[in-house]
Amino acid sequence: MRRVHVVGAGLAGLAAAMRLSERPGTEVVLHEAVNRAGGRAWSFHDARLDRVIDNGNHLVLSGNAEVLAHCARIGTEALLDIAPHAELPFLDLAQGERWRLRLPSGLRDLARGGLRVPPGTALSLAADTLRLLRAGPRATVAQAVPGRGAAWHRVWEPLSLAVLNAPPESAAAAPLAEVLRRTLLRGGAASRPVTMPHGLGATLVDPALALLAGRGVHPAYRQPLTGLATRGGRVTALRFASTEVALGPDDAAILALPPEALAKLLDQPMPGAGQSILNAHFRVAPEVAAAMPPVLGLVSGLSHWVFRRGDVLSVTVSAAESCLNGEADPEARIWREVAQAAGTDAPPLASRLIRARGATADASPAARQARPELRPYANLALAGDWLSGPLPDTLEAALMSGRAAAEALCDG
Numbered sequence: 001m002r003r004v005h006v007v008g009a010g011l012a013g014l015a016a017a018m019r020l021s022e023r024p025g026t027e028v029v030l031h032e033a034v035n036r037a038g039g040r041a042w043s044f045h046d047a048r049l050d051r052v053i054d055n056g057n058h059l060v061l062s063g064n065a066e067v068l069a070h071c072a073r074i075g076t077e078a079l080l081d082i083a084p085h086a087e088l089p090f091l092d093l094a095q096g097e098r099w100r101l102r103l104p105s106g107l108r109d110l111a112r113g114g115l116r117v118p119p120g121t122a123l124s125l126a127a128d129t130l131r132l133l134r135a136g137p138r139a140t141v142a143q144a145v146p147g148r149g150a151a152w153h154r155v156w157e158p159l160s161l162a163v164l165n166a167p168p169e170s171a172a173a174a175p176l177a178e179v180l181r182r183t184l185l186r187g188g189a190a191s192r193p194v195t196m197p198h199g200l201g202a203t204l205v206d207p208a209l210a211l212l213a214g215r216g217v218h219p220a221y222r223q224p225l226t227g228l229a230t231r232g233g234r235v236t237a238l239r240f241a242s243t244e245v246a247l248g249p250d251d252a253a254i255l256a257l258p259p260e261a262l263a264k265l266l267d268q269p270m271p272g273a274g275q276s277i278l279n280a281h282f283r284v285a286p287e288v289a290a291a292m293p294p295v296l297g298l299v300s301g302l303s304h305w306v307f308r309r310g311d312v313l314s315v316t317v318s319a320a321e322s323c324l325n326g327e328a329d330p331e332a333r334i335w336r337e338v339a340q341a342a343g344t345d346a347p348p349l350a351s352r353l354i355r356a357r358g359a360t361a362d363a364s365p366a367a368r369q370a371r372p373e374l375r376p377y378a379n380l381a382l383a384g385d386w387l388s389g390p391l392p393d394t395l396e397a398a399l400m401s402g403r404a405a406a407e408a409l410c411d412g
């Protein structure tokens with residue numbers, strides 16, 4: 001029996017543990033620093049709203065194959081709300097203009113006018129996209145896309161904030177290009193918005209824990225890893241706050257941790273934390289919620305996206321350090337913007353503001369190039385959304401990196 005320790009029960013760690021536990025003759029031991037699994041993707045009952053909410057809105061697209069495969073493995077595909085078309089409505093808060101971004105689902109749909117881009121962007125979008133796809137690893141989005149017209153304002157800036165959690169002036173172009181290659185450039189079938197109306201916990205985390213429990217894997221919570229003992233290019237022991245676990249000659253470990261945790265454990269510099277994501281959750285009257293689409297993109301304001309789940313409207317402000325801009329009362333401003341979008345004068349029934357600090361790692365080209373090698377020791381592999389290779393820090397990247405780390409160890 002070979003024992004593999006997985007440290008970190010975020011989605012990368014869960015994916016690694018699930019993959020390893022499929023292998024006969026492998027015992028998986030899962031360790032987690034806090035008292036719950038899910039890492040940066042979790043749900044909880046909020047007393048003020050009296051609703052179960054996610055720590056932050058998570059949007060994926062139907063081309064995110066790893067997310068869909070994860071849900072298939074844990075039996076939650078039916079909990080995903082996959083939009084029938086690759087279409088998202090937008091509102092320009094300053095000009096009051098509304099439009100739809102839509103990709104056709106095939107040639108017939110294209111011929112019927114199934115392609116819609118924001119007003120004023122048609123001429124530059126194709127050329128901008130080509131430039132972005134050709135951008136080198138050191139280029140930012142702003143360096144790759146030179147124009148500052150409507151396409152910048154209505155497509156590239158919102159995409160950079162949403163996908164990279166960083167403004168285009170500092171975010172690396174390459175991961176955005178990779179997302180385009182895997183989703184929007186593959187057409188409508190790969191670009192349908194996917195939301196999780198039952199929440200991140202019920203859709204991604206709890207059934208994964210149940211599957212692992214069925215295979216005899218039970219996370220050890222409140223077990224922060226504090227150090228590694230190494231000899232001869234191998235890890236020989238894992239040091240936790242209250243105990244030390246020796247690794248036998250066949251044993252191995254996967255560290256599915258954020259960069260700041262890994263920097264301490266490996267004693268080497270890692271990419272720094274990136275920006276915060278602010279989420280404002282508002283419980284509203286059912287008729288106000290009903291006036292909103294499931295997901296609405298906003299430009300020219302503080303708010304970037306509004307998600308509707310039941311009678312809660314949840315707003316995302318990405319790259320909060322850059323976008324809050326000294327705003328004295330973000331909650332009041334965000335509500336004014338939601339009220340404008342929903343066409344209501346009534347105040348919210350209850351609200352909750354959640355700021356996820358360092359929601360993703362530094363998204364700059366330099367930080368991405370400072371990522372560590374994935375096998376620092378013969379029996380140690382690294383995983384985490386920030387280590388996926390080409391993708392930005394997302395659910396897709398976390399799941400992909402967790403499975404890749406497990407497979408790398410299994411392959412010797």
Ligand SMILES: Cc1cc2nc3c(=O)[nH]c(=O)nc-3n(C[C@H](O)[C@H](O)[C@H](O)COP(=O)(O)OP(=O)(O)OC[C@H]3O[C@@H](n4cnc5c(N)ncnc54)[C@H](O)[C@@H]3O)c2cc1C
Pocket residue numbers: 007008009010011012013031032033034037038039040041055056057058059060223224225226256257258261277279356359360383384385386393394395396398
């Ligand atoms: C507000 C917000 C909104 C987001 N929106 C989206 C979105 O719309 N779409 C999308 O795809 N992605 C989104 N993301 C990103 C997505 O949540 C992450 O990419 C993903 O959850 C990262 O998973 P992970 O397992 O790599 O890391 P984490 O979730 O950070 O997991 C790491 C785990 O390691 C544990 N840990 C840390 N240190 C130690 C230690 N020393 N010992 C043991 N355990 C330790 C942590 O407690 C944690 O459980 C968002 C993130 C946030 C915060």
